[in-house]
Every structure is written in structure tokens, then in C-alpha cells.
Amino acid sequence: MATLNIKPAEQCKWDGVALGEVMIRFDPVDVPFERARTCRIWHGGGETNVAEGLAYSFRLRATVLTALVDDGFGRSIENQFREAGVDTSHVLWFSNSGKGKYATDKKGTLHNGINATFRGKGVVPSKTEYYRAHTPIREVGAADFDLDTLFGKEGVRWAHTGGIYSLLSPKTAEAAVEYLQKAGQYGTLRSTDLNYRANVEPNKDRARSINRQIVPHVEFLVGNQSDFDDALGYTADVAKNAPMEEWLAAYVSLLRKVAKDFPNLKLIGTQLRGAHSADRIDWGAVLYDVAEDKLYQAAVRRNVEIADRTGGGDSFASAVIAALLKGKTLDEAVEWGGAHGILVQETPGDTTMATQAMVEAEVNRAKKGGGVVALR
Numbered sequence: 001m002a003t004l005n006i007k008p009a010e011q012c013k014w015d016g017v018a019l020g021e022v023m024i025r026f027d028p029v030d031v032p033f034e035r036a037r038t039c040r041i042w043h044g045g046g047e048t049n050v051a052e053g054l055a056y057s058f059r060l061r062a063t064v065l066t067a068l069v070d071d072g073f074g075r076s077i078e079n080q081f082r083e084a085g086v087d088t089s090h091v092l093w094f095s096n097s098g099k100g101k102y103a104t105d106k107k108g109t110l111h112n113g114i115n116a117t118f119r120g121k122g123v124v125p126s127k128t129e130y131y132r133a134h135t136p137i138r139e140v141g142a143a144d145f146d147l148d149t150l151f152g153k154e155g156v157r158w159a160h161t162g163g164i165y166s167l168l169s170p171k172t173a174e175a176a177v178e179y180l181q182k183a184g185q186y187g188t189l190r191s192t193d194l195n196y197r198a199n200v201e202p203n204k205d206r207a208r209s210i211n212r213q214i215v216p217h218v219e220f221l222v223g224n225q226s227d228f229d230d231a232l233g234y235t236a237d238v239a240k241n242a243p244m245e246e247w248l249a250a251y252v253s254l255l256r257k258v259a260k261d262f263p264n265l266k267l268i269g270t271q272l273r274g275a276h277s278a279d280r281i282d283w284g285a286v287l288y289d290v291a292e293d294k295l296y297q298a299a300v301r302r303n304v305e306i307a308d309r310t311g312g313g314d315s316f317a318s319a320v321i322a323a324l325l326k327g328k329t330l331d332e333a334v335e336w337g338g339a340h341g342i343l344v345q346e347t348p349g350d351t352t353m354a355t356q357a358m359v360e361a362e363v364n365r366a367k368k369g370g371g372v373v374a375l376r
Helices: 048-057 072-083 147-154 170-185 204-217 244-261 312-325 330-344 356-366
Strands: 014-019 023-027 040-044 062-065 067-069 092-094 113-118 127-131 156-162 189-193 220-222 267-277 280-289 294-297 301-305 371-373
Touching: 014 048, 014 147, 014 170, 014 312, 023 072, 040 072, 048 062, 048 156, 048 312, 048 330, 048 356, 067 072, 147 156, 147 170, 156 170, 156 312, 170 189, 170 204, 189 204, 189 312, 220 312, 244 267, 244 280, 244 294, 267 312, 267 330, 280 312, 280 330, 294 330, 301 330, 312 330, 330 356
Parallel strands: 014 062, 014 156, 023 113, 067 092, 156 189, 189 220, 220 267
Antiparallel strands: 023 040, 113 127, 267 280, 280 294, 280 301, 294 371
């Protein structure tokens, strides 16, 4: 098994921290947004969802590094974090006074990120529209957070960030690298999720360039089937709509190439999603141990009806991290990841509503063919 050297819990104030963007989400439920007249309000962010999974589902001590405008939207996000058990003491708040370093005006020159996500149904695909071009997190860098106090005086066992945040602006790209470097200086384990979004950065060459600066500073790399190509430039010689078994066979050689080029990596994780329709999927997860050259595979869920696809990959990552922080084996960790990922897609919103007991029950229900795959 990979040697991770996770810091003892008693030596740290935080089990996990995530650096990233968080947005408020308007959810019109089963009505396309063009015709919606009412919405439910959630929140979510590719990076902060991981911290929320650690806190809510697995009762670990988690905090987030982000920036918000101090208005009703921002305080709604804060309250939703606090309801889930996420610490908000490291959030940078921008006032609407127009005065001071962290300030904007009342016209929305800077504003909290907003997304409207219609979940889709059957042959009608899900659709997300973003308003994130002028969010405060784009304007701050690593120096705006007291990282020496966070990682040094307070202590953190695991630090996470991701490819949505790092591609928002030049400042966020630099901040992600500096954050991970500082975490490494203090012996904190680190992870990033490639999490490519064409709406955030349509230029794949730029995305690949930035991610190649970030990946050398993590021990755990996460991505879905297409992320390794879109966000990092590695291709598996198989159709994107190929069956899981065919894709998995090609995936092994891809992982070996990634691990060879980035020798700092200890683990690589992937969630496998095959969509039959907007609300019916196949779902699997794998975890590659670089040192042992072993692929651990979670039980595959086939033809499962889901409620809301958003957040499945983030929840896979948070459950794997939680399992490792709790001393579980890699075989157990990938099963937790697969279970948590599907459970979050069974409930509305981006963030988790599952408990550890639910995750463990789902592992027991689904575990029939998972385990270690022999690589030949």
C-alpha cells in the first residue's frame, strides 16, 4: 500500500482544508430554467464540496479557504456551510462599502458566484448556466490567506484544491500552486481534482499548462474519464462512450504514463460514469496505487436512477480522503468513494446529504465484484 505519512489527528486542528470557489445555486427542480418561476437554493463548489463531505458525512474537522461578498447570497452560503459542520473562519469577506482592501460596491462590480442548474430528465439533458466572471475569489491570492498559521501553528492533515478554481484567473492559478507548496512544507498530504470545465477555460492548452504546474505538488490526483485528456493531455485509446470494462483496460496504461511523468504521485483516483439518460447511469470508481502498481475497483452500480448528477466526483474524492484519514485500506477507501459518489447523486443539490453509516450500508449492499485488479 502507498506510504502516505498522514499527520496524527492530535497534532492538528484540522483534518482537511479546501481552497476554492463556492457559488450559490438556483435549482428549478423539474422545470427548465427558461420556464421556471420558483427555485430551491443550494450552494456548491468543486473544491469546497470535498471539505463539506469530510465535515458532514464523516464528522471530520474541515475548513475552507474562499472569498465571498458580504451580502445575502454570501451569508446564505456561510449558513449552509455551518449547517454542514464546515468551519468558515478562514473565509475572506468583501464588504459593499467600497472602502478597504477587501471591498466592492453595491452595483455588483464584484459579486458572489451564481449558477442555475436544471437537472434534466430522461432524454432532456441537465444544463448549468454560470455567472462567475466577477467573483471575489478571482481577485485574491495565496498571500491573502495566512497559510503559515493554517498549516504551521494550527496544523492540517489534508489539503485539497481543484481544476475549476485554478483556471478562474491568473491569480487563482498561482494561488493553487503556492497553497500546495506551503502545505507540503508542513508535511500536509495534498490532492487536486482535474475537474475540467470548458465553460471555465475553453482553451485546453492553457488548462493543461496550468495543471502541469499543479500536479507536481500533490500526492493524490483525481479525475474522471475525460479529464486526463482535457485537463492534462493524456489520452486513452478508447471511445468515450465505450463500456466501462473496455475503458478500464485502456486506463491502466494511461495511469502508468501519468505516474511516470509525475513521480510525486502516490494515488490516482477516478470515478467512472456511463449515462443511459439524464437520470439513469452506470457508476464505478477506481483507485490506483502507484508504488504497488495495483488498481483497486469499487463495486460497479449499473442502470441506477439518480436525482441530481452534480457533485458525484467531489463526493468520491471526499470519501476516499476520509477513509484514508480514518486509517482504512485502499480497498475500503475506493468502496467508500464509489458509495458516497452515487449516494450524493440520489439527493438534490451539489453537496452531500449522506452520513458515514449510509456510505457503509451502500458499500455492503453493492459490494459483489470489487477488489484488486491484477495488472498484466
